[in-house]
Amino acid sequence: MSGETNINTLLASMEPKLLDGDYVFCTFKDAKYGDHAELFPLAAYLESEGLTLLIKQDIADKAGLAYEAIFKGITLTIHSSLEAVGLTAAIATKLTEKGISANVIAAFYHDHIFVQADKSALAMQALAEFNN
Template sequence: MSGETDLGQLLATLSPRMEDGLYVFVTVAELPSGLHPRMIFHEAEGITMILLRDQADRLGLPWEFPCRMITLEVHSSLSAVGFMARIATELARRGIAVNPVSGFHHDHLFVPEPRAAEAMQILAEIAVN
């Protein structure tokens, strides 16, 4: 199995990094050409994309949830238990919405743009404790 599963080790080494750019969530019936979304997910109601706001604006796509992307640099296992729950619980306790996305190697957090710096501080606190 690839990636770390030990919760204590995951939390101690989560190493958050804020990505450049302002991201938004968009839903469409069909994928427009020429886009480079960070995430695409097919749902019954349509296709959800997370992409840079500039890309959405350029195509006139309505969007929601302007956010920053925080990548947790620790290589977490897809079967790790409690990692995202611990992070989401602490952000929720402080009133910060989070939309997590798990990739094969890392977890990514999409947090409201005005609260992104605060979210980074909270993640640093989690890693210390």
């Protein structure tokens, strides 16, 4: 499998990048994949309770959708392997120390973390501590 697996390399080289915009998680009880494509979801996950979409806050607001919290996205720019062990745990532990929730989404090339919008600067500082 491609991508980095060494936890020390991953932590030292992750180079977190704060994404532009605010994001929200919205759920649709009777929806299926492909529904609500007009919302341009960044991510989708089908749970037993319904389809969860991660979308930009301004799009959710224009559509009149309900959401519970506002998040900022952080992408770890290192190409991490889906088989890497410990990266999510290390990040979650570091953010927990600062009182920040870590909503992690692993994609093929990178890991993405969605944190409370008002704590995004603190989250970036916390992640930078891995380079010290």
